[in-house]
Amino acid sequence: MASTTAKFAAIGAVTLLALTGCSSAAAGSTSGDQEGGFAPSGDARMIVPFSAGGGSDLSGRAIAAGLEEVTGVNISVENREGGSGAVGYSHFLAQEGKDNYLLAAETAMLALPLTQDVQFDYTSFTPIMKLGDDFTLLVVAPDSPYETCTDVVDAAEKERVVAAVSGATSLDEIVFTLVEDATGVSFDRVPFESGSEVLASLLGGKIDVASLNPGEVLGQLESGDLKALCSFSEERYEYDQLADIPTAKEQGVDVSFAQFRGFIAPGGITDEAREYWIDAAKEFEQSDAYAEYIESNVMQANAVYGDDFVTYLEGNNADLQKVLQ
Known part of the structure; x- marks a missing residue:
């Protein structure tokens, strides 16, 4: 009987040690740990x-x-x-x-x-x-009378030019503000929530000009659904699809911003x-x-x-x- 009791006591001690070891390991780990290093807490x-x-x-x-x-x-x-x-x-x-x-x-x-x-x-x-x-491009509909950024500035000196911006603090808002500061003209802005909404309004003839990132309009430029007047970049793009687009600086509008x-x-x-x-x-x-x-x-x-x-x-x-x- 004594030997049987001792036997169960030993088994219990081993079990307790194993459970204690597991508990310590769990306490020392964090969600997402990988081989002891950091990983995010879940997805x-x-x-x-x-x-x-x-x-x-x-x-x-x-x-x-x-x-x-x-x-x-x-x-x-x-x-x-x-x-x-x-x-x-x-x-x-x-x-x-x-x-x-x-x-x-x-x-x-x-x-x-x-x-x-x-x-x-x-x-x-x-x-x-x-x-x-x-950077951004100044883009217009293919039937727009504007052919250069200078044309847009000249028109804004005499009449209402409606410019879309994807948010009141967006890159295009900043670019149009810089153009206004550099030339003294003023644009009539219409704010949208995203570049995709700006693009839809431009294609629908609801606005005159937009300043959009090349990645947002490359397909429309290649298909002829839009035309680019200039880029607001320091230098011309080296990409083949954009290499022929002059910078705003080349056209006398000293503005570039990325x-x-x-x-x-x-x-x-x-x-x-x-x-x-x-x-x-x-x-x-x-x-x-x-x-x-x-x-x-x-x-x-x-x-x-x-x-x-x-x-x-x-x-x-x-x-x-x-x-x-």
Whole structure:
């Protein structure tokens, strides 16, 4: 009997040790740990602060797919449009500390706090990667009487020229403001929520001119449904499809400004989470998916990460303050 009791006691001790070991291992791990390293807490979500179909949506979906490929993490895309981007950014602000949320960022992140009463600025978030620079083209319907950017400026001196902008703080709003400052003319603006809505209105003859990213209108330019008058870039594009389009500067309108495309994480995440997403972004940059995104959207590749991205944002924010305040 004594030996039987001792036997059960030994078995109980071994079981207790095993359970204790399992409990300790569970307590020392976090959701998503992989071989002791950091991983996001479950599936990730990419917030796009504009509606589907525009440049921000294209960017967000390309980044999500690229990061998903290099990390193995499922990344869904969620459009939260409204308020020229303010709705999406405000929703993202509420995700502070969450390591599995990302947002497809662009110039609106800087412009919104300068022009609207919002509760955030770029320092509220964790900058991860700037993919590159996205300039715009001044485009019109194929039957428009305008043939150059100078024609548009000359017309605006004498009559009402209706210009569409995809949000009151968008890149096209900034570009038209810069043109007004440089030439002294004034445009009659009609705001829309996305580049796709601007494109539809231009094709429908409801507006006169629009400033859109090449990636949003390349198909219409190639089909002849739109014509480009000039590019608001420092130099002409090297892409074959755009090489013949003169810059605004060539036509006497000294304006160039690029919207950045990139992604951010919420504020308050750990250093490990920040480095995880930066490392994933760097791996994404080396992929065919990144090259395809840059080329298909006719962008200028210029990737920077982390602290370098912050430095870029500081300078870009200072430039925008001169225009928007």
